[in-house]
Amino acid sequence: MEPGQVVVVSSIQQAMTAVGQILVRPGTPLVMEAPGCSMIAPLYQRYGAEVLPVPAEADGLMTDRLPACRGGVAIVTPARHFPLGGTMPAPRRRALLDWADASDAHVFEVDFDSDFQYEGSPQPSLQAMDRTGRFIYAGSFAMTIGPGLRIGYLILPQDLVQPALEAVSLLEHAWPIQGMGAPWLDQAVLTDFIDSGGYDKHLRTLRRAYMERRDAVVAGLARHFGAPDLLGMGCGTHLAWRVPRHLPDAAECEARARAVGIAVHTLKFRTISGAETLPGWERHLLLGFAALKPAVIATMLDRFAASLR
Incomplete structure (x- = not known):
């Protein structure tokens, strides 16, 4: 990667x-993880994209289910799948590159929150493995510093840098400089x-x-319900x-938790789409x-467990 491939947003x-402005046209195939982030498909449908959901599970996008199409865009969260939290393994990454x-x-x-790595070493980004200029990476500092710092970044193939700069210049009265998407003083x-x-x-x-807070969740679940079956242990914030089958389903668990003042979410949360594919x-x-x-966390899990009795 060269510094000139970075566009600040x-x-x-x-x-x-x-990215939607520069790559999506009426009829463009848009490959989406399902379940995945609910805000992506509606945005790109406004540009005319044809949405093609592809199932995702614990290891992320199921690359053996990728569609046969030409000239499309695939939007993926390989570093930490949203919402299941898994990291895409190397064979799937290679398969996605080949596809x-x-x-x-x-x-x-799109990298939402993989900066908090608790176990093992992080996988290289897909963009870092790019062989032919087809991969784009987006990250931000919202999770690590706070959403009040409005700074993110795109890393693009060289031929997409200028189109991206032009697209960003039309958004939010951006500044006409390379770091145009955020105020210069913040940068x-x-x-x-x-x-x-x-x-x-x-x-x-x-x-x-x-990591201490994650471990507190694991310990609290184990104390009340036995060894928990958890996804997303390696990194992230959820x-x-x-x-378990001996407990009510997720929707009933959510309702009982909320009745005692605890916020948990099912895969039907408003930020998630395509839950039914899992x-x-x-x-x-x-x-x-x-x-x-x-x-x-320990106190809340005590109350949550009591609500399920």
Whole structure:
């Protein structure tokens, strides 16, 4: 990757809008993970995309189910699948690269929250494995620093950089400079923070804190329900729990949790689409932990367990 391949944007949302402007036309095949992020398909349908859902499961997009189409765009979350939390393994990544080449397609890799890696080493991005200029990567600092810092970035093949700059220039009254998608002062402060080593230290602190909170969720579930069947343990800020058969289904668990003041979500949450493509989707419950200290998590799981008796 060269520095000139980076385009600064204000958010993942702005990145997706810019990519839609440069790649999607009426009839463009749009390959989507199912279940996946609900805000993507409606956005690209406005540009005329033909949505082609492809099933996803614990290891992410099922690449053996990719459609036979030409000139399309695939939007994937390989670093940490949303919402199930798994990391796409190397064989599937290679299969996706091969499919993109054979189908004359682009692949848009969206990275929501893989910065919090707890186990193993992170896989290289698909964009870093790109052989023919077909892969685009989007990330942001919203999860690591906070959504108030409106800075994200696109990494693009060289031939898409100028079209992306032109697309971003039409959004949110962007500034006519390379880092056009976010205010220059915010970018300068963030650059100093990264260069000083402060950002890496901040990430290490967050990882330790979030890992303790993740472990508190695991311990609390085990204490009340036996060894939990969990997805998304390796990184991120939430877990997907496959609710045991001796408990009510996920929707009933959600209702009882909310009755005692606890927010959990099923795969029918408003940010998720295509839940019904996942076998057993009605027994998956999403448990966020980043905002809660371990003692609070333990107390909440005690109340949750009591609500299910």
